[in-house]
Amino acid sequence: GVFQFKVDYNRLGYTHLYSSTQVSVRPLEHTQYERYIPSAYPYYASVFSMMAGLFVFSIVFLHMKEKEKSD
Known part of the structure; x- marks a missing residue:
């Protein structure tokens, strides 16, 4: 979406402030993500240790x- 951050500040004895910033925010495409995220290495290690276990x-x-039963 498109978001706008506005500051319109009026106070007696001070300079009038007006600032407006418009930004567009969109989700990343599936090709824009890193293949392996470094902060997830502990999770990768836990998955591989569970598979090995x-x-x-x-x-x-x-x-x-099994041990043979003696009667």
């Missing part, structure tokens, strides 16, 4: 041998 758990769980 699940992989290790799966290997251990699948190759675990």
Whole structure:
């Protein structure tokens, strides 16, 4: 959208102030974002550690041998 910031200041004994600034704000296109955001590296690390943990758990769980029951 288009936004306008206006200051119109009148006070007895001081100079009249008037300022107007117009800016347009639009969302970034999908091609304008960085591919990897540096501040998100801890989240990337947590995702990869969870994947590695699940992989290790799966290997251990699948190759675990049950103890034989003695009657």
